[in-house]
Amino acid sequence: MISKETIANDYKTIQDEICQSLEQLDGSARFEEELWSRDGGGGGRTRVIQNGNILEKGGVNFSAVEGKLPDSVKRALKVDHDDFFATGVSIVIHPNHPWVPIIHMNIRYFEMPSSIEGGEPLRWFGGGIDLTPHYVIEDDARFFHGTLKSVCDQFNAGFYPRFKTWADDYFFIKHRDETRGVGGIFYDRLTATDDISWENIFEFSQAVGRTFAPMYTELVNRNRNRSFTEAEQQWQYQRRSRYTEFNLVYDAGTKFGLETNGRIESILMSLPPTAKWLYNYVPEQGSQEEKTLSLLKKNINWI
Amino acid sequence: MISKETIANDYKTIQDEICQSLEQLDGSARFEEELWSRDGGGGGRTRVIQNGNILEKGGVNFSAVEGKLPDSVKRALKVDHDDFFATGVSIVIHPNHPWVPIIHMNIRYFEMPSSIEGGEPLRWFGGGIDLTPHYVIEDDARFFHGTLKSVCDQFNAGFYPRFKTWADDYFFIKHRDETRGVGGIFYDRLTATDDISWENIFEFSQAVGRTFAPMYTELVNRNRNRSFTEAEQQWQYQRRSRYTEFNLVYDAGTKFGLETNGRIESILMSLPPTAKWLYNYVPEQGSQEEKTLSLLKKNINWI
Numbered sequence: 001m002i003s004k005e006t007i008a009n010d011y012k013t014i015q016d017e018i019c020q021s022l023e024q025l026d027g028s029a030r031f032e033e034e035l036w037s038r039d040g041g042g043g044g045r046t047r048v049i050q051n052g053n054i055l056e057k058g059g060v061n062f063s064a065v066e067g068k069l070p071d072s073v074k075r076a077l078k079v080d081h082d083d084f085f086a087t088g089v090s091i092v093i094h095p096n097h098p099w100v101p102i103i104h105m106n107i108r109y110f111e112m113p114s115s116i117e118g119g120e121p122l123r124w125f126g127g128g129i130d131l132t133p134h135y136v137i138e139d140d141a142r143f144f145h146g147t148l149k150s151v152c153d154q155f156n157a158g159f160y161p162r163f164k165t166w167a168d169d170y171f172f173i174k175h176r177d178e179t180r181g182v183g184g185i186f187y188d189r190l191t192a193t194d195d196i197s198w199e200n201i202f203e204f205s206q207a208v209g210r211t212f213a214p215m216y217t218e219l220v221n222r223n224r225n226r227s228f229t230e231a232e233q234q235w236q237y238q239r240r241s242r243y244t245e246f247n248l249v250y251d252a253g254t255k256f257g258l259e260t261n262g263r264i265e266s267i268l269m270s271l272p273p274t275a276k277w278l279y280n281y282v283p284e285q286g287s288q289e290e291k292t293l294s295l296l297k298k299n300i301n302w303i
Numbered sequence: 304m305i306s307k308e309t310i311a312n313d314y315k316t317i318q319d320e321i322c323q324s325l326e327q328l329d330g331s332a333r334f335e336e337e338l339w340s341r342d343g344g345g346g347g348r349t350r351v352i353q354n355g356n357i358l359e360k361g362g363v364n365f366s367a368v369e370g371k372l373p374d375s376v377k378r379a380l381k382v383d384h385d386d387f388f389a390t391g392v393s394i395v396i397h398p399n400h401p402w403v404p405i406i407h408m409n410i411r412y413f414e415m416p417s418s419i420e421g422g423e424p425l426r427w428f429g430g431g432i433d434l435t436p437h438y439v440i441e442d443d444a445r446f447f448h449g450t451l452k453s454v455c456d457q458f459n460a461g462f463y464p465r466f467k468t469w470a471d472d473y474f475f476i477k478h479r480d481e482t483r484g485v486g487g488i489f490y491d492r493l494t495a496t497d498d499i500s501w502e503n504i505f506e507f508s509q510a511v512g513r514t515f516a517p518m519y520t521e522l523v524n525r526n527r528n529r530s531f532t533e534a535e536q537q538w539q540y541q542r543r544s545r546y547t548e549f550n551l552v553y554d555a556g557t558k559f560g561l562e563t564n565g566r567i568e569s570i571l572m573s574l575p576p577t578a579k580w581l582y583n584y585v586p587e588q589g590s591q592e593e594k595t596l597s598l599l600k601k602n603i604n605w606i
Contacts, residue, residue: 034583048582057582175561175570241574248551249561258478258552265583267478271544273581277574279351279360280337 002202007109008064008087014209015062015089021213026052036263040067046266054224056096059269062089073259085111092270098236099223101133105212107205125205126188130171132181134236135288136295141182145302147215148185155204163187168298173246178296180246240272305505310412311367311390317512318365318392324516329355339566343370349569357527359399362572365392375562388414395573401539402526404436408515410508428508429491433474435484437539439598444485448605450518451488458507466490471601476549481599483549543575
């Protein structure tokens with residue numbers, strides 16, 4: 001059995017690697033680190049990069065927290081135990097360029113004691129990567145999904161189709177009837193089965209974490225030198241408002257953080273530097289903006 | 304018994320009066336109106352003003368909707384009937400000036416049939432006015448609360464203290480441990496009792512509605528000609544991000560709208576034109592920003 005300390009330590013290493021890669025990608029800004037501890041137990045390392053060449057605001061957060069679950073979270077997780085341990089790496093990057101996409105990555109592990117005395121602990125892995133382009137570039141979406149499929153296929157041929165659908169369903173802004181972006185993969189409560197061992201699930205989690213930096217580097221470099229207009233920048237700010245709506249209204253990680261008295265600046269580091277809400281904005285027919293909205297739908301096959 | 308049609312019609316008149324006053328206050332921008340109907344029944348008149356001399360984005364929304372409540376709302380309201388009727392006027396104004404406050408007003412009426420055959424319908428009034436200054440100006444907060452107290456006192460000496468505390472508790476951003484602004488009054492499920500008749504509650508609701516425009520006009524005119532710096536504008540955008548957090552995470556009206564498939568652009572017209580999230584911003588000691596944060600607390604007596 002892989003210990004929670006082993007998992008947390010490896011996640012920390014992944015955080016280090018990613019921060020290094022992102023600083024290199026940006027070429028100018030540096031991460032600032034804040035170490036924090038949580039009243040109920042545990043803590044984290046929040047690292048934030050701001051006002052870079054390309055990274056306007058980005059956070060790469062590691063945390064390993066433990067303690068007692070509030071009742072609301074127990075009900076949401078459908079568990080009957082109080083004690084929990086949770087560790088993870090969580091990333092959101094808001095670039096300053098409308099043609100460079102927002103990206104989100106999360107890998108996490110959750111554990112709680114068995115409700116049966118002497119039983120195996122209840123534990124699972126979760127995570128995923130999803131992409132939110134301000135303008136959907138189809139070739140980039142295909143590259144993104146293709147990369148994720150390759151990672152998944154190394155572990156289980158069923159992962160990509162299952163986790164791709166899960167991401168479509170999860171990253172969905174119900175009140176707008178639009179997806180947050182072009183999706184990606186999302187998985188939760190992944191446990192060992194006849195098909196896959198704990199070791200392999202942990203390796204899969206690590207592989208997801210280590211796919212992030214090279215893949216995002218490619219997506220940034222494909223588009224960072226493209227020129228853009230003021231109108232495109234305004235559209236970017238509007239798309240960020242949708243991102244904000246998703247995170248504050250639907251995101252389970254944000255809710256979990258707010259309800260377990262997490263460190264508020266770490267939880268909400270995902271929110272954009274500038275967002276705009278215009279009343280009843282309708283893009284012009286045939287525009288790139290309209291095309292983007294038409295591609296923010298579930299069940300698009302990008303492979 | 305006052306009919307729901309009478310109430311809805313009077314609310315419509317109040318909407319007209321307020322829009323006229325706000326156009327006069329602004330001196331340049333005009334409201335644009337959208338009539339909409341709801342699939343389940345009823346509809347509304349959304350009026351939005353944008354990019355004015357002083358009103359950057361404001362909405363004055365009237366609606367009268369009816370139909371079947373979704374289960375989630377039934378549970379939240381603790382009612383056992385499906386059929387409902389709800390009418391109200393809802394206002395949020397975001398001025399373009401950091402020293403002019405954001406304001407919110409709502410008056411509403413809710414009705415559903417009795418669960419006992421032939422019984423009286425279940426019905427109540429709700430509403431309130433609250434103020435969210437980007438910078439708290441104590442004299443303005445005193446004027447604001449004094450005006451509300453005068454209105455309340457015409458109907459019941461217990462209203463202001465009760466509804467002022469209710470507003471402090473309601474307009475509270477729990478995860479930030481700060482109030483949304485300097486509060487005001489908030490009331491819900493107000494019904495006839497030995498102390499007050501239905502007629503008087505309706506008159507109180509109308510008085511709240513008709514207090515809004517002259518009071519906000521005074522608050523705007525006190526501050527609109529004040530010069531301001533770019534840093535103050537940036538602070539305004541940050542305060543708007545807190546407003547966004549409250550509305551998307553806690554506001555019951557927003558939740559009700561999202562869960563009853565309300566018209567999304569009307570529900571979210573309350574969101575600001577531009578908002579900014581800076582990571583871990585801490586105002587300078589002794590600054591106006593720090594002073595403002597120190598006054599975003601419950602239980603400040605402004606009278």
